[in-house]
Amino acid sequence: MxxxxxxxxxxxxxxxxxxxxxxxxxxxxxxxxxxxxxxxxxxxxxxxxxxxxxxxxxxxxxxxxxxxxxxxxxxxxxxxxxxxxxxxxxxWLDFASPDAGFGARFGAALAALHAQPCPLEPASFGWRGDNYLGATPQRNTPLQPAGRSGWLAFFGRSRLAAMRDRLPANASDLRDAVDAVAERLPELLAEGDPPRPALIHGDLWQGNWDMLADGSPVIFDPAVSCSDPQAEIAMMELFGSPPEGFRAAYEQGGGSWPTPRRMRLYQLYHLLNHVVLFGGGYAAQALRCAQSLA
The missing domain is CATH 3.30.200.20 (Phosphorylase Kinase; domain 1)
Structure with a gap:
């Protein structure tokens, strides 16, 4: 070249x-x-x-x-x-094929990240500016308070509603299903651990993590925000699974796994983004996910 x-x-x-x-x-x-x-x-x-x-x-x-x-x-x-x-x-980073201990090291490192205090002052859900989930603008306007009610407002407005409004005009059934999920958000977010704002990568599918030649986990191409760290886990479980040993190390480091319904709720946001970006079969997958929650 x-x-x-x-x-x-x-x-x-x-x-x-x-x-x-x-x-x-x-x-x-x-x-x-x-x-x-x-x-x-x-x-x-x-x-x-x-x-x-x-x-x-x-x-x-x-x-x-x-x-x-x-x-x-x-x-x-x-x-x-x-x-x-x-x-x-x-x-410039040189990658190597993940070894047998990679998943445990990755889980421990991500748990440490999610355990850090929220870098926003005062602590809140969102970020200091909007950014991008892939090529889709991601709304990050911080909202108060930092507890369950703040996450309910942030996830409802800046995640579900913001992505719903970007759906194509021929996706009326999907938009209606998302609206039905939004009405049930207080119930869906009442179960499980109380959401807390933590810095997350935000788009942690398998293409955005790897192992360096020295064995260290590395992540890249972020869509950061201060969000419920369980949203990070849901994305990792959407198009594959974390590597072997990840979950045990993550939970040992203080992280918690989402309940099945919360897992699907957080995955819905990313499925909707794939409908916006790629259309096709993702619309049917997103509709099934939304209907399972509504």
Missing amino acids: DIVESPPALADALGGTPTLRPLANSSFCDTWEARQGGLRLFVKSAPRAGAAQLRAEADGLRALGAAGCIRVPAVHALVDLDGGGAALALE
Whole structure:
């Protein structure tokens, strides 16, 4: 592949002139391997339409990194490009095939993250800015109080209702089913452990975690918020399962597993997002999930 020089803004931020080798493109950005002397970086660049996603990603990675509980790619630079675009330079990470102890290490690290105090002041559900779940804008307006009633309001408005309003016009049955679930939220959220605001990755499907060559778990491509940490577990269980040994270590570290109904409730949010993004069979899957709760 062709080697190109980096944009001046990125060169200035990194204090040098790295060369860029194009990698595979994602749905909204170009990706590059950057080299500058002995430094190797993973760079994403996007035009104006995708720049906000890169800025939100950098914010989420910095927040997760500041917690110090689980590895994330370090942010080396986030720069504005001509025409309103942006470039994000991240630590280059080398992955290895997960070993027999990976699940236990991952579970312990994620439990430690979820046990940290909410970084919002005062503690509340939401985040300091909206961000993205995949390519879908995710509403994060903080709400008070931090207890069950605050989560009921936040999940109802900023998760279910916000995603329901993005459903396609021909999804009237699904919208009605989501409305029925919303009416039952007080009952659905009354069971199980009281929700509490904790920093979560927010989009932790199997494609967004891995193991580093030294055996450390690493997570990336976040959609962070301060939410019920059981919502994190529900996403991990939606399109697969956490690795062997994860649950025992997570619960030993103080984490708790959602009840079956709460699991489906939190998964509904992500299924609705897949309807918004991809349509197809996800609409039927989301409808079945909603009907099982309503």
